[in-house]
Amino acid sequence: MSAVSTPLADSTIMLRRNLKHTTRNPVAIFNAVLFPIIIMLMFVGVFGGAFSVGADYVDYATPGLLVMAISYGLGATATAVNSDMTTGVINRFKVMDVSRGSMLTGHVIVTTVRCLVSCAAIIGVAFAMGFSPKASALDWLGVFGVIVLLSLGAGWLTVALGLAAKTAESAGLATVPLIMLPFLSSAFVPADTMGAGVRQFAEYQPFTPIIETLRGLLLGEVAGGDLAAAVAWCVGFVIVGYVWSVSTFNKRA
Template sequence: MLRRNFRHTMRNPLAMFNAIIMPLVLMFLMVYILGDAFNVGVNYADYATPGLIVTTICYGISPTAIAVNSDMTKGFINRLRVMHVSRGAVLNAHVIETMLRTLVAIAFIIGVSFLMGFRPSASFTQWLGVIGIVVLAVLAIGWLTVAFGLAAKSPESAGLIGVPLMILPFLSSAFTPADKMGPGARQFAEYQPFTSIIETVRGLLTGAPSTGSAIAAVAWCVGIALIGYLWARRTFTKRG
């Protein structure tokens, strides 16, 4: 199943292109055009890169939702019923392929960030912490995306389901501190899951991790992953 998904990705390079090009455009926009307008107290490339990492995760989910829905609505799952194939392997393969594709895109974005002035002060151990949080976040969003794809009525609607997740990073501390936002938006940004994930990654990269943010980030990721997994398995069993 995983090899099949990789072949589909190679035949549709636009999926990887979209996951990279949009965060890249945002990076140039936020750092080179709008960066000096934000008073964040540090080099803006250092501040924005963690938010761009999360944005990259969100911009890479639509192809997964479409692929999962296509498998469900075009009869692929029905063909597996007469084969000795674990139907759960279909979902696992989509999640793993999404994770690997997204991590490649994130590595590319981080590389470009270095060219734009990103200078982290994280130790080796803190870099491992960054990788762990990012992988956990990708896993959580991956399972939620698979659940969205299974619940959608058509591949077209599955592609639109990811739009709210693409907007959420802009309503977090990704590009500007939450305490500089207006009433309502500030409270939402402070308590939504992406803010704790971004702040954890930001703290680790700057060499000043926050235990509170890390605990909140892990709790959010585990909770989202569990909800997505249970929802996906239930929908898969019901529709498959």
């Protein structure tokens, strides 16, 4: 087997392993798929009439709920990575003929797949609730690209958090900021309707330009500045998460 095919084959094996672990963990499935749908039903169906956003609320809220669908499943990844590190699984892999990079890549890929499934579920429920996007085929391709890039960035950051944490419990708690940040963005109400301090935080935190980019693409009116900022933040997540993950892995494993 060639030097190139071995890491690819090992990553595929790790992907199958992590997918099996995910399907056997009902809590992970609930947090990643069902809970974002519950949040959507609550905000759109219960609170949506109280918000004035200049459009149908389901059209406004869906982009933010896509980002929330990505963030809500990250705790399972952090816990799984930490468990591999602290229970000796990674040490057992080290003495086998297994590519070291595949151990981390498998977790990132399964996180990305889980995020895509979650986002597909959100979009399906949104259509059932009256979602009416004006996106062209190219816009939908852009939505898919942003979601994949954000999922990869969030995946690498979460793997890094899982590797750095001392226990599985602290690994899960470390992802809470990533879960809470969408609530403090323009996901559910425009940032300019917020009070002083909160408004500035919402405008300059990373998830707001990502959400605004998705919203613009879905409504057919994406702003170039938001798109550039969204891509920059997502690429930054990937780079920081990857470098942090590899550095921590080499130190601890």
